[in-house]
Amino acid sequence: MDESSKKKIHDELLTLLSQKLPSDTIADKVTKIIESEISKREQQYYSTLDAHVEELSKTYEEISALFEINNLLSQTMNPSERLDDLATILRHTIPFREIAVRLKLQSDTIEFTKSFAKGANKINKAIEYVESGHEHETVLVEPSSGLGDLQHLLSVPIKSGNEHWGYILCADRESGIFTAADRKILESAAQQIASAVERFLRFQEELEKQRMQEQLQIARQIQSRLFPRFLPRSSFVSFNGYSSPAIQVGGDYYDILVRKDDMLVAVADVSGKGVPAALLMTSFRSALRSIAKFHADMQILVRDLNKMLLEDLQDERFITMALAQIKKDGETRLINAGHPPAIVVSNNSVKTLHASCIPLGLQEDPDCKVQTTNLRKGDLLVIYTDGVIEARNEKGEEYGMDRFSELILKNEHLSAEEIVKTIQRSLTEFMGEMPLHDDTTVVVLKYLGENIPS
Structure with missing residues (x-):
């Protein structure tokens, strides 16, 4: 009860007592004053209570609505x-x-x-x-x-x-x-x-990542089928190779085509990585295989191949390639179009065949020169992509051309298949936990001699 209410009751009682009324009358009037005040206080209390109940009810409705919304959106x-x-x-x-x-x-x-x-x-x-x-x-x-x-x-x-x-x-x-x-x-x-x-x-x-991973896995499976699944047999050369993309799919490519009087070996590297490079690699494979059926002359073959690639390659895209033609007598003709130098191991020494023209797909006539060497029995020809010699270890060091050449020279007595496995092990040990930063491809050919039976 506030002070004004107390004073009002106090004044009413004093007025009542000053009237010198009978005690019963005074008692009745006092009772009425108290009951009136109690009634007022009850009305105020219930009014305040109703307001609180209404506020609590409103708050409950709000909380209930937010809970429903949360439950709705979580489903x-x-x-x-x-x-x-x-x-x-x-x-x-x-x-x-x-x-x-x-x-x-x-x-x-x-x-x-x-x-x-x-x-x-x-x-x-x-x-x-x-x-x-x-x-x-x-x-x-x-x-x-x-x-x-x-x-x-x-x-x-x-x-x-x-x-x-x-x-x-x-x-x-x-x-x-x-x-x-x-x-x-x-x-x-x-x-x-x-x-x-x-x-x-x-x-x-996450769903898109999963879909992309699934699509890349399918692309990887398709691309792996584009490489020689079964290496063709030859009476005068044994060969082996592998290709490993830096990501799911890559732009490296190798192929071995046995023809009537010779064998063609191609290793190519499309600029860039991933799906765009893989698509261009597929185009390169189709062009090479279709043209190789009609041309024995290496320069004409590369010239026509370059013309077809110019139609498919976009600006700033190109393909480096080393294409070797090996005849039964060991004569080997090679065109290196902007590719890392091919390695020839003969008589315990290493010879390199460097690029003789720019990569394919950059201009209409790259004017590629043919380099000729004669393989003897037991000699090796190794063609690879730059991802091999540029592989890095955890110290940031590159595998390098010297290390690669020494490894091949040291193991020249092994078969082509064993040399490829040795290269793979060496790269893995050198890189440690470092991932590939570029696609890697290696093809090893060992000349067996002209008169080895099929």
Whole structure:
């Protein structure tokens, strides 16, 4: 009881006592004064209690709505699929007539609107106002805002951190103006939508990565079939090779074509890595195999091959290649178009055949020169790509041409297959835990002599 109420009762009692009334009358009047005050206090108490109950009930409804929204969005990967249900839940706590949600999910823009009252037509004006430069901020429009018949609007952005995904707006409140409580509810809903959007985008990214990995694995399997699956047999040469891409697919290529009077061995390296290089490598393979059937002359073969590649290669794309023609008598003709030097091991010494022209695909006539050497029984011809000699270890050191040549020379007595395995082991030991930074390809040929039976 406040002081004014106490003083009023005190004054009423003093007035009553000063009237010198009978004691029974005084007792009755005192009882009435006390009962009247108690009645007033009860009315005030119940009024305050009702207000608290109403506030608690409103808070419960708000919390319940947010819980429903959280449960709703947690049951779907794509939040745009549940916007209709979301609007219905919000309608239980915010008495709006119309609602709109705009979401930008990757390249898609989701535009959702819903009306809960016949004749409601403020939503388009509300959207137009918000999208006139207010998408990134909270907007509260009241009748006093001076926007004509757009008198009730509440819009909040859907964002997380620096990412802005869209907005959610409510228009045309049924009674009164949008309140601070309405704003809190809508902001909480927007935060939950933003979290759902992030989950959805992360899921999409992981799904895309998985799809890409699956597609790259398929591409890797297809590309592996483009290399010689079964090495052709020859009476005068034994050979072996391998190719390892730096990533799933690569731009290195090797092939061995046995013809009637000779054998062609090609090792090529398409500029770049990954899928683009792999596609160009496939084009190179098709061109080489089709042209090799009709040309015995190496220079004409390379000239026509270059013309076909010019049609497929884009600007700044090119292909380095070493193409060797080995005859039964050991005569070997080689064209090196911008490729690392081929290695010839003969009589315990190493000879290198360097590039004699620019890579293919850069100009119409690269004018490639033929280099000739004569292999003797037991001699080796090793063709490789730059990924081999440029492989790095954990100290940043390159494998290098000297190390590679010494390894081949040291193991020249082994078979072509054994030499290839030795090169692979040496590279693996040298690199340690370092990954390949470029595709690596090696082909080893050992000349057996002209009169070895098939």
